[in-house]
Amino acid sequence: MRSFSLLSRSAGAAFLTPAGLLIGAFVIAPFFWVIYVSFTNRTLLGRTAMNPDFVGFANYFSLFDAASFFTRGEFGFSLILTVQFVLLSALAGQAALGMLLAWMLQSVPKSLKRLTEAVVIAAWILPEVVVAFAWFAFLDYENGTLNMIMDALGLPPGDWLLSFPFWVIVVFNTWRGTAFSMMLFNSAFSSIPPSYFQAADVAGATSWQKFRDIGLPLIRGHVVTDLILITMWTFNVFTPFLLTSGGPSYRTEILPIYTYRVAFRDFEFGKGAAVGVIVMLINLVFALFYLWVTRRRAKGVAA
């Protein structure tokens, strides 16, 4: 196939240069700089701020130090917490709840479906800070909405952010991200010809049977895409910091917050960079898996 170009090579290069320079300066250069820093004992202040020493894999070894690995506030604790956070809020929360909502939307009148979609999108486009503050207000001990509801129901109020900080960020992230999964599954379901479900209706299938035998198998590709994307996003989400700052006593310190604390609160740039590199590697695995799945799917469609 011959390719046609709108621009000459030199004009194209000229247009690409500004963006290329910016990406080079703010993405690619820091990428390599972080890898370099992770092998030093660089700090913000003191002697090692100006003249850091090359320490080899010392930062990495300290992260995986068996004696303190599972201690609160250490890398291992944070990693396990993050895995739990992803499993509960992304997979069990966003994906499962999103799937349930999307499936239920298939059998409601069109007007109600449109309204739900509009409300969900509206909630989704709110800025993170606004959402976090709204949740802060919702959970406040003295004047929070949740405690008012509890009070009205005759139940004792709770100091949610102190007593159940991990569950708060799990529910928060579920609430925050379900819209995406719901919209994705919803549009995937809508692409299935209605006669498939009608034929199943006539044949005597229940809603659960239709979901299990027809709906889910036919959108399997979308589900895989969704799971990879939300796992990646949840793995890297920083917003819970706005609610709990990683506390109390590191109980909500998921990896992005842990990285931030080590590098920019404790000012251990070297160690923080090492965490960053590990997170980067984990993300790389997700990304490669995602690319592999989508390529395989594209091939499957072509074949």
Added chain:
Amino acid sequence: MASIRFDRVTKKFGEFTAVSDLDLEMGDGEFICLLGPSGCGKTTTLRMIAGLETPTSGRVHIGERDVTFMHPKDRRISMVFQDYALYPHMNLADNIAYPLKVRGESETKRHARAREVADVLKIGHLLERMPSQISGGQQQRTSLARALVYPSDVYLFDEPLSNLDAKLRLEARGFLNHLQRDMGMTAVYVTHDQAEAMALATRIAVMDAGKVVQYAPPLEVYRRPATTFVANFVGNPPMNLLPVEAMVADGNVQLKAEGLSAAPLPVSRAAARALDGNTKLTLGVRPEHLTIARGGEENTISGALFANENMGPETLVTLERDDAARFTARIFTDESLALRGTVKLGFASEHVHLFDPGGTRLPMDHESA
């Protein structure tokens, strides 16, 4: 098996009335065709039997059960869809056996039953294939097999043959006819193809704009179309319709039109009464009842030769009169090939249909009632 009854059923979509005040009884073991142009409400009627649409008002009964608001899965029905609705991720065996799966049958049992039905429909050798790997005709039979695999009170067909090419359609039509004779199933069949309706139905309900215009056995619909709409819809090519002047005298009606020479026509007393004051009527003659005039015909009509289409067994001869009205005849002899210029066609009085200005058929003298 069960009968079906519509009791003053109306279905509206917003402002649009798809089905209007429908009363219809379909007997046990009958094969009913709902025939009409697109948008006439035939598919909506079928989907109300299936439970895929709910009437705006009125009731629907299957047998003794009021199913108006019943979920499709509880109605004991089977349906064949226009697009076949085969599941692309299941092979043919699983597709056919799916209704048994949802009923909790074991895999061995349901696959045995699927094979049984597939063998009857001559697709038994394809059971391991996926729907995308078989032809349109085979897909059609697979969806038929899925409808037949479990016992149902009523079988519903939504234009099942319309996605097939002409040759396959004839074959499938013959097969459906055979199946109906074999099983004696109660079936409701939606189509816009009058030939399908004629070939398959025990009774045809011709629908127009949400109403049933005529509900009768195929031959009755063909021989005594209730209105000009039915006359125009049933028959291929459709019945010739021509505006005429009519004068009633001594129990006879005399028709007049350009190029028409008609013998006085005895009409029934009822028709004569109905004719009173009606001087403008519509004359209808089927193309197959016209012959090339040799003299001595009761009635003749002439016009300039417009088209002369040889179909093999017959020739379609179309005449055009000065007022641009056209008249088509099916001529079964070869003499039509030599026709030139002005042509005169003859027809017998027993083949004359008359319609009043509202389009309703007038009963003729030789017909009872």
